[in-house]
Amino acid sequence: MRHVIALLIENESGALSRVSGLFSARGYNIESLTVAPTEDASLSRMTIVTTGSDDIIEQITKQLNKLVDVVKVVDISESAHVERELMLIKVRATGKDREEMKRMADIFRGRIIDATDSSYIIELTGNQTKLDSFIGAIDTTLILETVRSGIVGIGRGDRILKL
Amino acid sequence: MVLTGAEIVIRCLQEEKVDYVFGYPGGAVLFIYDALFQQEKVRHILVRHEQAAIHAADAYARSTETVGVALVTSGPGATNAVTGIATAYCDSIPMVIISGQVPTAAIGQDAFQEVDTVGITRPCVKHNFLVKDPADIAATIKKAFHLAKTGRPGPVLVDIPKDVSAQSAEYHYPKSVEMRSYNPVVKGHQGQIKKALKLLLEAKRPMIYTGGGVILSDAAAPLTKLVRKLGMPITNTLMGLGGYPATDKQYLGMPGMHGTYEANMSMHFSDVLLAVGARFDDRVIGDPAHFAAEPRKIIHIDIDPSSISKRVKVDVPIVGDVKEVLEELARLLDESKHEQDTVSLATWWKQIDEWRSRDCMKYKNSDEIIKPQYVIEKLWEVTGGDAFVTSDVGQHQMWAAQYYKFDKPRRWLNSGGLGTMGVGMPYAMGAQLAHPDAQVACVTGEASIQMNIQELSTCKQFRLPIKICNLNNRYLGMVRQWQELFHGGRYSESYMDSLPDFAKLAEAYGHIGIRVDRPADVEGALREAFSRKNDLVFLDFQIDQTENVYPMVQGGKGLTEMILSAEDL
Numbered sequence: 001m002r003h004v005i006a007l008l009i010e011n012e013s014g015a016l017s018r019v020s021g022l023f024s025a026r027g028y029n030i031e032s033l034t035v036a037p038t039e040d041a042s043l044s045r046m047t048i049v050t051t052g053s054d055d056i057i058e059q060i061t062k063q064l065n066k067l068v069d070v071v072k073v074v075d076i077s078e079s080a081h082v083e084r085e086l087m088l089i090k091v092r093a094t095g096k097d098r099e100e101m102k103r104m105a106d107i108f109r110g111r112i113i114d115a116t117d118s119s120y121i122i123e124l125t126g127n128q129t130k131l132d133s134f135i136g137a138i139d140t141t142l143i144l145e146t147v148r149s150g151i152v153g154i155g156r157g158d159r160i161l162k163l
Numbered sequence: 164m165v166l167t168g169a170e171i172v173i174r175c176l177q178e179e180k181v182d183y184v185f186g187y188p189g190g191a192v193l194f195i196y197d198a199l200f201q202q203e204k205v206r207h208i209l210v211r212h213e214q215a216a217i218h219a220a221d222a223y224a225r226s227t228e229t230v231g232v233a234l235v236t237s238g239p240g241a242t243n244a245v246t247g248i249a250t251a252y253c254d255s256i257p258m259v260i261i262s263g264q265v266p267t268a269a270i271g272q273d274a275f276q277e278v279d280t281v282g283i284t285r286p287c288v289k290h291n292f293l294v295k296d297p298a299d300i301a302a303t304i305k306k307a308f309h310l311a312k313t314g315r316p317g318p319v320l321v322d323i324p325k326d327v328s329a330q331s332a333e334y335h336y337p338k339s340v341e342m343r344s345y346n347p348v349v350k351g352h353q354g355q356i357k358k359a360l361k362l363l364l365e366a367k368r369p370m371i372y373t374g375g376g377v378i379l380s381d382a383a384a385p386l387t388k389l390v391r392k393l394g395m396p397i398t399n400t401l402m403g404l405g406g407y408p409a410t411d412k413q414y415l416g417m418p419g420m421h422g423t424y425e426a427n428m429s430m431h432f433s434d435v436l437l438a439v440g441a442r443f444d445d446r447v448i449g450d451p452a453h454f455a456a457e458p459r460k461i462i463h464i465d466i467d468p469s470s471i472s473k474r475v476k477v478d479v480p481i482v483g484d485v486k487e488v489l490e491e492l493a494r495l496l497d498e499s500k501h502e503q504d505t506v507s508l509a510t511w512w513k514q515i516d517e518w519r520s521r522d523c524m525k526y527k528n529s530d531e532i533i534k535p536q537y538v539i540e541k542l543w544e545v546t547g548g549d550a551f552v553t554s555d556v557g558q559h560q561m562w563a564a565q566y567y568k569f570d571k572p573r574r575w576l577n578s579g580g581l582g583t584m585g586v587g588m589p590y591a592m593g594a595q596l597a598h599p600d601a602q603v604a605c606v607t608g609e610a611s612i613q614m615n616i617q618e619l620s621t622c623k624q625f626r627l628p629i630k631i632c633n634l635n636n637r638y639l640g641m642v643r644q645w646q647e648l649f650h651g652g653r654y655s656e657s658y659m660d661s662l663p664d665f666a667k668l669a670e671a672y673g674h675i676g677i678r679v680d681r682p683a684d685v686e687g688a689l690r691e692a693f694s695r696k697n698d699l700v701f702l703d704f705q706i707d708q709t710e711n712v713y714p715m716v717q718g719g720k721g722l723t724e725m726i727l728s729a730e731d732l
């Protein structure tokens with residue numbers, strides 16, 4: 001099962017390697033991992049997307065909690081939450097493809113943030129499936145380059161991950 | 164007060180009441196060694212290899228209730244220390260390791276003797292720090308000690324670049340530590356403890372299984388009191404030996420791969436199993452699926468939530484300090500009006516006694532050739548069962564664990580988790596320094612002892628009168644045993660030729676060496692050795708080369724699928 005784990009960690013050098021090292025040492029999957037400081041610069045927030053049986057997810061959250069620098073761990077996918085990912089995709093945009101690309105970007109509520117006479121960079125946010133469907137919907141031979149941020153996630157309503 | 168970083172390091176150690184630092188100097192720690200030289204409170208034990216420094220500091224911690232401290236230089240000093248650190252980590256031993264690092268400006272430049280010590284040690288420490296400012300040293304060391312000894316203990320490394328130890332800063336040692344990210348649970352959950360007690364009292368076939376956590380939290384006394392009161396059978400793991408007196412009749416011996424028949428059968432067929440500071444290791448329960456196939460309720464007390472339900476599913480988890488929880492359990496038992504099912508317990512004991520009557524620890528002694536089991540039995544007699552016994556890794560380790568009956572905690576020092584050959588002598592050094600007047604025996608094998616044999620020199624310098632009992636079978640015995648049983652008797656590289664004359668070797672280092680060939684001489688040699696209060700004596704027992712360790716549960720098999728003796732094969 002896919003899980004989205006959010007955690008707060010002391011913003012110290014090496015914090016990321018402690019987390020990624022834990023995953024590789026214990027053979028846990030990481031589908032994506034994002035990290036950046038929060039409004040409190042002494043804390044970083046990570047969103048980790050992982051897969052595993054309930055037992056493994058239980059171990060993952062326990063092992064993360066055990067890391068001395070980790071302040072809080074929540075499996076936000078256990079209840080209502082929002083996930084977003086950012087994708088920048090550079091596509092060939094010439095001839096009739098140029099118009100088609102613009103149309104697809106509009107349908108997916110993407111924005112063209114850079115254009116040359118032969119290419120576009122399209123910015124797209126959404127959950128993973130939306131970004132996947134965009135890639136599925138366009139002619140993949142036109143893709144020059146893609147970069148995705150990995151998922152960030154947050155619990156809905158009263159579910160707050162804060163100190 | 165303004166001090167140099169190096170002076171701050173030493174002041175911090177003084178604040179922590181550190182008696183001994185085990186270490187080895189080098190370029191990156193020269194300032195720290197200079198500061199060490201200019202004071203007398205913290206004494207330094209100069210080992211002959213950094214691995215031994217860590218092991219000795221580890222043993223100092225294991226045999227006392229303190230934090231072991233070691234000091235090594237950058238690069239090779241730090242890498243030599245890694246085996247020792249990993250050994251301590253696997254057994255949750257509280258330690259602080261200070262390592263020198265190349266100057267801050269040189270970090271990342273592939274400088275002379277530079278390694279990424281924080282990176283290399285990350286997976287085998289509880290936590291580590293790189294200190295970049297002398298003003299941070301005191302707070303960091305304070306944190307290091309705090310982390311090492313609280314919660315589930317473990318080694319903490321502090322890496323200090325050379326320039327940081329040279330520069331000055333205002334010194335102030337913090338009184339306490341506040342870490343928002345680190346607040347281990349100490350008290351157990353009341354409701355859970357009540358549930359556990361009810362289960363225990365209603366149990367028809369209760370069993371208590373305790374591990375290293377009991378030793379680490381100094382819970383042997385409350386455990387013993389509680390278990391006696393409950394009248395239930397108990398087993399101590401390799402790491403938990405001495406947690407409950409081995410000579411007591413409720414004690415069933417060690418469980419697991421080389422555990423007793425009665426301990427393993429009782430673990431397996433219990434209906435309520437109370438696990439205390441133990442972690443259902445593969446060497447203890449064998450195949451987890453086989454273990455889980457027999458229905459039973461499991462209560463698990465442990466300080467580390469991640470140890471609970473890791474390998475077996477637990478019905479009543481109790482996170483907390485083992486000692487606190489056991490004391491609370493005892494208090495609730497005193498108050499409880501719940502009746503214990505003593506009738507069932509009596510029937511259960513009958514069954515256990517039947518298992519016991521198989522006498523699985525019996526062995527055929529000989530007049531001609533020394534049996535290792537016999538040496539340990541005699542060692543126990545000669546030392547009055549009251550020695551600090553260290554071991555290395557192999558058959559001799561198992562025989563020591565099986566035949567030396569530990570009645571007290573912190574008396575048995577071995578590498579249970581990592582299984583590190585070479586710990587034996589440094590462990591004995593640490594224990595002897597911590598307990599100068601105690602009898603300290605190192606039970607070892609001719610292969611293991613050679614992994615840190617150079618420490619005979621350290622023992623001479625610091626006059627450590629340890630007694631080395633080398634169970635010399637001219638084989639990597641444990642390897643040979645597995646090859647005999649599971650690899651068609653193909654003894655691939657498990658025989659060692661050209662062994663030194665250990666007695667002469669000991670003499671070359673300035674000690675006493677005695678070679679013992681005949682069973683009739685075993686006891687005399689031991690008595691002679693232990694009567695020499697001020698000398699290190701190296702007893703080189705030439706033992707039966709083909710003796711195997713039994714009982715045995717083959718790796719991957721279930722606990723009840725035991726080979727009791729060679730006749731079972």
Ligand SMILES: Cc1ncc(C[n+]2csc(CCOP(=O)(O)OP(=O)(O)O)c2C)c(N)n1
Nearest residue numbers: 557558559584608609610611638639640641
């Ligand atoms: C550092 C290290 N290397 C290898 C091993 C694997 N190993 C386990 S027991 C053993 C043989 C030990 O031989 P010896 O010290 O003579 O003890 P014996 O089994 O003969 O009593 C070996 C090689 C180990 N545990 N540690």
Ligand SMILES: [Mg+2]
Nearest residue numbers: 608636638640
């Ligand atoms: Mg041997």
